[in-house]
Amino acid sequence: MQNKNYDVLVVGGGHAGVEAALASARLGKKTGLINLYKDRIAAMPCNPSIGGPAKGIVVREIDALGGEMAKAADATALQTKLLNSSRGPGVWALRVQSDKVKYAQYMLDKINNQENLDLIVGAASDIFVDDNNNITGLGLSDGTIISAKTIVLTTGTYLKSEILQGVERFKSGPNDEITTSGISSALKRFGIDLLRFKTGTPARIFKDSVDLSQATKEPGTDAQLAFSFSTKKFTPVADQELCYLIHTTDETKKIIEDNLIKSAMYSGTVDSVGPRYCPSFEDKIVRFPDKANHQIFIEPESNELDTWYIQGFSTSMPIDVQEQMLRSLPGFKNMRVKHWSYAIEYDCIDPMQLKPSLELKKVHGLFLAGQINGTSGYEEAAGQGLIAGINAVKYVNQEEPLILRRDEAYLGVLIDDLINKGVWEPYRLLTSRAEHRLLLRNDNAEERLKHYGYQIGLVKKQEWNEYQEAIVKMNQVINDLNEIRFTPKSDLAKVLSNHGVEINRGYSGMELIKMPIVDPNDLIAFVPSMKELRVNELQSVVINARFEGYVKKEKELVAKLAKLEKKQIPIDIDYSKVENLATEARQKLLKIRPLNIGQASRITGVNPADIQMLLFYLKANYANEQK
Structure with a gap:
């Protein structure tokens, strides 16, 4: 591999990496996908499902832009369900229970058979730039040097990751896989601020050890539903797999209360911040002390596996307490565990250091996507990976990047939130984050985005x-x-x-x-x-x-807001010369350097009065440059 040259190098073969690599290769660029293993592509180390509120619409958007996740989810679905159908259409969302084994194999086949794409097995350990901070290549832990015009980092939870169970802490990636530290060191060398986040996953239980007679059946939706426009084949609901619903017991709650100090979350072992919208079970007990019982979903992982995924029962308790917790659940008295629950800490960046294209401001040609940007979820990762892959190609071609507006896509909301508001916990997309969600529906993703996919060349x-x-x-x-x-x-x-x-x-x-x-x-x-x-x-x-x-009213409002997006801000503007800016606003504007007034107005800490001062300054000093 010494001295081999690529247009685009993608680091990490998770959901973000797969989309980035496929997009780059399909657009004709010589692409290398570096992964720790040759057979672990697009894995599902946590929930074996795709979609859900907001997330399902992101999958539809990925498909409209020419990505692969929607097709893979449809082809490997065990169950398909339309969520929130009793509510307004702005929050309707599709969700599939995925066969995690077949999903990963589907994506691996796509990678292996894609023209212009090489799968490189190895651990990325360093990033190289020239004197002007332009990407030149990447080093592997075995000493291999690979040249590249641009790099996309999609490292997931593998950067300096550590597994937590009770007071035990040990270095490891998900599921006892490899962890790496070289990329974290390289980013620090470039002056990139890193954060430390946490996530977790529940236990996997042998199917034949659970009594489902005490559970409520949760079937799919009886309709011809799919994520992808291209899907023509639908599985009747009668042939889909069932999920099941149970509730925790008073005994479950007491076990948590009696052993709370043993949890990694509450023993002082955890240094990082976990996801508020997908908390550990002990965190639910602490945050909602008056709630006696909590929903737990029992979900299949694959027709090729003999395990249930216990949705909603993630924990960082030691194994002996986990066993007590599990046996307290209805039908779990005789359960047998295949994999115990754990929490995992990992490095990520402050995403306010990114451009709207997902390129780092300080390193030219270095794009980041997925959990390294402080997000959570397969769908958010895949969407970012697709955008980063497209923009890496545009960077090589010296073309303007694809930047989606907040009224065009949930992907636009996601990226805009990351770069303008930053993150203080793993970011999860919610319908409430989108002010134009009536326009961003499950049914109209093609209308909003397919022309972009076609113009770019990913939609054939x-x-x-x-x-x-x-x-x-x-x-x-x-x-x-x-x-x-x-x-x-x-x-x-x-x-x-x-x-x-x-x-x-x-x-x-x-x-x-x-x-x-x-x-x-x-x-x-x-x-x-x-x-x-x-x-x-x-x-x-x-x-x-x-x-x-x-x-109609929503579109009229969007048209008015679009005028702010057209008022561009010179990239070299000296904010110290803008009079009467609040100190916080000046600091945030200097850090983010928004491209236009619309983006500036969405930055946390920048108030309407600050925007007015900025507009006065632009009119006085850059009148000829304003559009």
Whole structure:
């Protein structure tokens, strides 16, 4: 491998690394993917699932941009479920229970068969730059030197990672894998500030040791749902695997209370910050002392494995206490453990040191994606990896990066939050983080982003043409719904009456669709063109009809805010010369160096008065440069 040259080097073969490497290679760049193992690609060391609130929409966005996660999730799903369907469409989200073995194999096959892509087994130990801090290459722990024009770091939880169980602490990556420290040292040498975060994973229990008669069955959703636009095959709900629901007991709570000092979290062993939205079980007991019982989901990991994943029961307790905790659960009296729960600490960076392209400000051509940026979750990692891979290619090509706006994508919200607000705990995407979530729905990812994927070159001509055909079909349905009318004596009126909906005058199909009490499926038999639409496409037609006024107002607001994004801020501006800026605002603006007024206004600590002073200064000193 000595002196081998690459356009793009990706470090880490997790969910971020896979997307970055595939994007780079598919865009024609000579790409190397460095991973600690040749057969551990896109692993699921924690929850064996893809999607969920906000996260599921990110997977749809990855697909619209030409990424791979959505296709892999569809192809290897054990169960498919639409969450929050009883609530508003802005929070609908798809989630699949994944076969973790088949998912990893799917991605490994994609890596091994991808043109322009080499899988390099090794541990990255150093990063090399020239005198101007431009990336030149990377070193492996065995002494190998690899040249590269740009590097994407997707190291996950493997940087100086340590496993915690009770008061025990030992160096290790997830599941007793290798950990590395060289990259942390290199980043410090470049002046990059590092953080220390923590996450954890629950025990894995042998399936034949659990009595499920005391659990509630949790089936999938009976609908033809998929993450990817390209998916044509759907598994009937009757053939999908079941998940199960139980609740912890009073005994479970007492065991925690009696042994709290033994937890790594509360014994002083932990130096780092864990995820607030996915806490250890003992943390739940401390934070919610009045809550007697907590939900626990029992989920399959793979048809090739004999284990259950115990969702919601992560802990850093010592093994003897873990055993007591597990046996206190309904149906777990005779349980047998294959893998015990643990917490893991690892290095990550302060993401405010990144550009919106995910390139480090201090090192030219060094991009970061995934948990190294302080995030959590497979989906957030994959989305960042895809954006970083695309922008690494654009860096090599000397093109403008792809930067998604907050009103365009949850990926835009994610990256904007990271670089402008920073992180103080592992960041998790939530629908509440998106102020324009009515525009960022599960059903309209293609409408928002597919043109980017096509322009970049990751969405191929055939898929683009199929999408154009889908648009024609949707427009035909809208036209037909506006044209057709139904009277109180029509056959449809009788169907609606049977479902408790009475119509006392003539209505167009569109007027009926706009009524929340009308099930759109009741119209399919009377509007033939509706039969041609997929579930997502029909949802999009219905949502756009029912929320037409709200969507219009939201888009008008976005158009007003877009004017702020056009007011650019020179990268070399001297903030010390901007009068009447608050001290905190001046410090944050110097650190982040926002590209425009819109970005500046979203920085924590920068207030409207500071923005006004900045606008005055720009008008007085950079009038000719303002757009």
